[in-house]
Amino acid sequence: MFGFAQRATRRRLIEALHHAVVAQSRSPALYGPGLLPDTVEGRFESLTLHVLLLMRRMRTLPPPASDVAQELVDAVFAHLEIALRESGIGDMGVPKRMKKLARAFYDRTLKYEAALEAGDAAALSEELARRLGLDPADMSAVAGYCLDAERRLAPCDVESILNGRAFLALDAVPASEGPSP
Numbered sequence: 001m002f003g004f005a006q007r008a009t010r011r012r013l014i015e016a017l018h019h020a021v022v023a024q025s026r027s028p029a030l031y032g033p034g035l036l037p038d039t040v041e042g043r044f045e046s047l048t049l050h051v052l053l054l055m056r057r058m059r060t061l062p063p064p065a066s067d068v069a070q071e072l073v074d075a076v077f078a079h080l081e082i083a084l085r086e087s088g089i090g091d092m093g094v095p096k097r098m099k100k101l102a103r104a105f106y107d108r109t110l111k112y113e114a115a116l117e118a119g120d121a122a123a124l125s126e127e128l129a130r131r132l133g134l135d136p137a138d139m140s141a142v143a144g145y146c147l148d149a150e151r152r153l154a155p156c157d158v159e160s161i162l163n164g165r166a167f168l169a170l171d172a173v174p175a176s177e178g179p180s181p
Helices: 002-025 040-059 065-086 094-118 121-132 136-153 158-162 165-171
Strands: none
Touching: 002 040, 002 065, 002 158, 002 165, 040 065, 040 094, 040 121, 040 136, 040 158, 065 094, 065 158, 094 121, 094 136, 121 136, 158 165
């Protein structure tokens, strides 16, 4: 019985974290001219970036951070599958689309992570622009936001991440400001 209660509590925490990630990735400050396009593709890029930012932070934290990171990714994909089904994709088409989304997600995280690891806003801008068919200059504010977000997430511990407080620091950073000095 205790195992069930703990799993249910953990599941609620992961769902709340997923909700916080989605809410932050949909922040209106990230969309518009010179920012992400408010399209399915733009929202997917934003979601991917925000999940990646948390994954990178959680990799540096003690257990259960790595488990939480994996459970967050699992929740993201479970919700993407629900969204596909609700959009009218039939049962036969969902697995194929999910594989395509998973490949896209992991390909992006590899490319974006390399740029984040190097602290290279230009490389991140170029990769985002390539994915979205935009000019890299249009993505410089978003790249700056990501580098700044990573610095702002650095002091967050597992508890602040699970409680959704990690993103409170990001709400104060308009995407157009770029990275802080």
